[in-house]
Amino acid sequence: xxxxxxxxxxxxxxxxxxxNAQGILRKAANAMKNELLGVKNTDPEPxxxxxDAEQVVGLGGKLQIDYKxxxxxxxxxxxxxxxxxxxxxxxxxxxxAVTGPLSxxxxxxxxxxxxxxxxxxxxxxxxxxxxxxSRSGDKxxxxxxxxxxxxxxxxxxxxxxxxxxxxxxxxVDNIVMTDDEGKKMDAAIKNAKTDQEKxxxxxxxxxxxSQKMMQSGGAAGITQKIxxxxxxxxTDITSALGGIMNAKAKYDDIVMIAYSKINDLTGKTLIAIxxxxxxxxxxxxxxxxxxxxxxxxxxxxxSDGTSLTELFNxxxxxxxxxxxxxxxxxxxxxxAIMMCKIPW
Numbered sequence: 001x002x003x004x005x006x007x008x009x010x011x012x013x014x015x016x017x018x019x020n021a022q023g024i025l026r027k028a029a030n031a032m033k034n035e036l037l038g039v040k041n042t043d044p045e046p047x048x049x050x051x052d053a054e055q056v057v058g059l060g061g062k063l064q065i066d067y068k069x070x071x072x073x074x075x076x077x078x079x080x081x082x083x084x085x086x087x088x089x090x091x092x093x094x095x096x097a098v099t100g101p102l103s104x105x106x107x108x109x110x111x112x113x114x115x116x117x118x119x120x121x122x123x124x125x126x127x128x129x130x131x132x133x134s135r136s137g138d139k140x141x142x143x144x145x146x147x148x149x150x151x152x153x154x155x156x157x158x159x160x161x162x163x164x165x166x167x168x169x170x171x172v173d174n175i176v177m178t179d180d181e182g183k184k185m186d187a188a189i190k191n192a193k194t195d196q197e198k199x200x201x202x203x204x205x206x207x208x209x210s211q212k213m214m215q216s217g218g219a220a221g222i223t224q225k226i227x228x229x230x231x232x233x234x235t236d237i238t239s240a241l242g243g244i245m246n247a248k249a250k251y252d253d254i255v256m257i258a259y260s261k262i263n264d265l266t267g268k269t270l271i272a273i274x275x276x277x278x279x280x281x282x283x284x285x286x287x288x289x290x291x292x293x294x295x296x297x298x299x300x301x302x303s304d305g306t307s308l309t310e311l312f313n314x315x316x317x318x319x320x321x322x323x324x325x326x327x328x329x330x331x332x333x334x335x336a337i338m339m340c341k342i343p344w
Contacts, residue, residue, distance in 0.1 A: 043332035046310030050340040056080060057093045058336040067330045074313050081109060122155045129158050142169060142227065149227050156224060159247035159254050168228035168245055168254045168265060175222060233265035250285045251316040251323045257281060284316060286344045287323050300327060
């Protein structure tokens, strides 16, 4: 009797184990199927999703990148740069084709962002715009559309329009003291043995700088100025222009974003900005200068007050003769980066 009971229990246990094994195998098979199909989760599509969205790239297949563990940016040539934060590898996506993985330092991914805190950003700008900026002795020249501008002691910013027909730079003809000269002066004063010796050195260097400034054309020679091929553009940054130059705010143009308005480089006001958006740089003006959009932390807000959320990388493009304000979003359903376009 006991043997029969034990036998029955054993058979039941074996049956249960088989069923559990089948369940585990079924779950594993489903997980593998979802992975092969690129289905990462069942989260809903973001609020900014559009019915006519275009797929930029799927994150399965060759990429195999978790969207939440990636950095995605648009490059100047229209391609998309994707960084896998886990592995540190990079991928370039352009016209549906994927290049990578690429390693840090690869010239193909050298976006060369220039720090605003850099004392002399010229070397970084020259690396990024090597086809425009070149060194000439201890100074720099800008070559654009067959014309040479310069020489300049330093170039602080350099912008090119989408069509590559316009450029604008912020530069200075001369500087009264280079970084090396400044370091030598600091070292000499620091190593002075007496206070009187320090005062004498300070006076000496002050006189040298004054003489150098006069030889450089006075204050005008050491003042930053706008250098551009835009006809009628103002070059004096202390004039009514004000603001910061931007080549992404309006399609195929370079504008000046001031505190409460956006001007073109001739000083003409294109559109006024609401006070709460004063000074913002991630702003996009339409072709007719009748509306604008502001991007901030995943939200794109139009000048009429409407907004779209859960998006990234807003940018201006032209397709079929029409300018669009495009933006990207992640689609959980397709496990892909998508793009929506708003006529602009």
